[in-house]
Amino acid sequence: MLASCAHKQEAMLSVQDDKLADSLALHVAIMPTLGCLPIYYAQKTGLTDSMDLDIRLLRYSAQMDIDTAITKGHADIAYTDIIRAIRLSDSTHLSSFLAVDEPITLVAPKGKRISKAKQMSEKMIAICRLCATDYWCDKMLDSAKISPDSIYRPQINDVRLRGKMLCTGLLEGAMLEEPYASWAILEGNKKLMKTKDESIQLAVWVIADSLTKDKRKKGQARKFISVYKAAVENINKGLYADSLRSILVKEYEIPESIVDSLNIIPIKQPTLPKKKDVDEAANWLTGRGALPKNFTSDTFIKTTIAK
Numbered sequence: 001m002l003a004s005c006a007h008k009q010e011a012m013l014s015v016q017d018d019k020l021a022d023s024l025a026l027h028v029a030i031m032p033t034l035g036c037l038p039i040y041y042a043q044k045t046g047l048t049d050s051m052d053l054d055i056r057l058l059r060y061s062a063q064m065d066i067d068t069a070i071t072k073g074h075a076d077i078a079y080t081d082i083i084r085a086i087r088l089s090d091s092t093h094l095s096s097f098l099a100v101d102e103p104i105t106l107v108a109p110k111g112k113r114i115s116k117a118k119q120m121s122e123k124m125i126a127i128c129r130l131c132a133t134d135y136w137c138d139k140m141l142d143s144a145k146i147s148p149d150s151i152y153r154p155q156i157n158d159v160r161l162r163g164k165m166l167c168t169g170l171l172e173g174a175m176l177e178e179p180y181a182s183w184a185i186l187e188g189n190k191k192l193m194k195t196k197d198e199s200i201q202l203a204v205w206v207i208a209d210s211l212t213k214d215k216r217k218k219g220q221a222r223k224f225i226s227v228y229k230a231a232v233e234n235i236n237k238g239l240y241a242d243s244l245r246s247i248l249v250k251e252y253e254i255p256e257s258i259v260d261s262l263n264i265i266p267i268k269q270p271t272l273p274k275k276k277d278v279d280e281a282a283n284w285l286t287g288r289g290a291l292p293k294n295f296t297s298d299t300f301i302k303t304t305i306a307k
Helices: 008-024 034-044 063-071 082-090 132-143 159-167 180-186 215-237 241-250 275-287
Strands: 026-030 055-059 077-081 094-099 104-108 174-177 190-194 203-208
Touching (some): 026 034, 026 215, 034 055, 034 077, 034 215, 034 241, 063 077, 077 082, 082 094, 082 132, 082 203, 094 215, 104 132, 132 174, 132 190, 132 275, 159 174, 180 190, 203 215
Parallel strands (some): 026 055, 026 077
Antiparallel strands (some): 104 174
């Protein structure tokens, strides 16, 4: 073996270069749901490199951990929903710049005598509190004419764990994002209700307002949108199917035996967030007594990033 000592100044320069490169990258907080799948895919397939977007993925399993990452300044942009972002506006004002499709399904386990949503009265439905799953739980209960006070809502923030607990019969019901809802149904569990795509889009990508004043970061966020759209197009075309399969198995922890049977494609292209959706989320939070006092919807949507 041969070893040598680098010149001290050269070593220092190397460390400084690494820090500089890391600071110039876009730090993105994600979790294993359908709305984040194009970003996992873009990095895995080299799409980010080919479109000159340097990103660092910060992987989390729960929305609350993503919230912490963006409020503490560890992430430049983050995947969340409008309700969570509004809740954080007291400590860190966030602006949404991209809305994506994130269907949520109410699923009951196959071992229970539950086949309709109206049978969930006096049962427990696992959710993540004060976020999209909580909102849709209220809406589905209202549709089934069940009083929200008649059910118990255990808070299970980890999206993977919520799906696994449902599939093993540890829950009487769960609000599941994709691909975990499709996985649960393929395992024989029962779909009771599913969100309608055209009603409201709560899932969004957000950026801290302080970063929108940085021209470089703002430019990176614009490039992020282009990469996301290109990734959705490639996924829907079936390009790099092996890479997509690998992501679902390794990152999402979907059983390899059912990955090919998942019904999650095509994925819809993202859109600009809508003010009516923000107002609806704010009204729901008001009903829960959880709307921050100083929140205003006028500055929540950053349309300039997408232009």
